Amino acid sequence: MKFVAIVGTNSDRSTNRKLLHFMRTHFAEKAEIEVCEIKSLPAFNEPKDKTPPATVKELSDKILAADGVIIATPEYDHSITAALKSVIEWLSYTTRPLINKCVMIVGASHGMLGSSRAQAHLRQILDAPELKARIMPSSEFLLGQSLQAFDDQGNLVYADKVKELDECFDEFLLFVSITNQLLKTAKINTDQNKKFSWKQAAEEGASL
Template identity: 90%
Template sequence: MKFVGIVGTNSDSSTNRKLLHYMREHFADKAEIEVCEIKSLPAFNEPKDKTPPPAVKALSDKIESADGIIIATPEYDHSITAALKSVIEWLSYTTRPLINKCVMIVGASHGMLGSSRAQAHLRQILDAPELKARIMPSSEFLLGKSLQAFDEKGNLVYLDKVKELEECFDEFLLFVKLTNQLLATEKFNTEQNKKFSWLKTAEEGALS
């Protein structure tokens, strides 16, 4: 399987980046994970022609062709970063590659909670009509005290968290396999959902 791992911050120093790079190496025998940065992407500005900038289109193409997505989100003020929200807005407003795409959410934070509020918020966002991602249910990987979590080689030193991450990742592999099999045999209006428009909905409501 091929996954895209999105670093959910524009920070140059991020333990969420370290977490994704660790996952890429640790699970190399199970899946190929390409770690993608968002720090160079422009802020969302709602272009009238709904055409994404080249860098956003490149990320969208990678998401489209991947078997699944892993998003590593920090927590800023009880939510995801503005940079990650901006990227999601680009994707939802333009190409909509996350529709019916399997997503695993992980997160690291300097405190004890491991981005739990941000992960809950991200789940709500990804369930929006323009996104409709297939989010792995009943599974959270929360890495607290992340500043001390990695050694100089980038290895995760909390052995209990290594085991927990392995279990979560195996669950995600199964979730992706079963979900993609279902999507391949059943019609879920993916293309129709990509054409969803709040403007159209408002116009239909005015006519009724």
């Protein structure tokens, strides 16, 4: 399987980046993971023609071609970063590559909670009509005290967390395999979902 792993911050010192690079190496025999940065993507500005910038289009194409997506989010003020929210807004407003795409959410934080509130918020966001991602249920990977979590070689040093991550990733592999097969069998109309419009929904609601 091939996965796109999104670093959910533009910080150069993020431990979420370290987590994704560890996952790429640690799970190399199980899946191909491409770590993608969002630092170079512009802030969302709602273009009238709904055409994404080249950098956003490149990320969108990678998501479309992947079997699934992994998002590592830090927690700022009880939520995800503005940079990650901007990227999600670009994707939902333009190409909508996350519709029916399997997503695993992980997160690291300097404190004890491991970005738990940001992960919960991200789940809500990804369930929006313009996104409709297939989020792996009943599974959270929360890496607290992340400043001390990695050695100089980028290895995750907490043995219990490595074991937990192994279990979460194996669940994700199974989730992706089953979900993608069900979506293929059910022939759910992804193209129709990509045409969702709040304006059209409001007009249809007003006519009832």
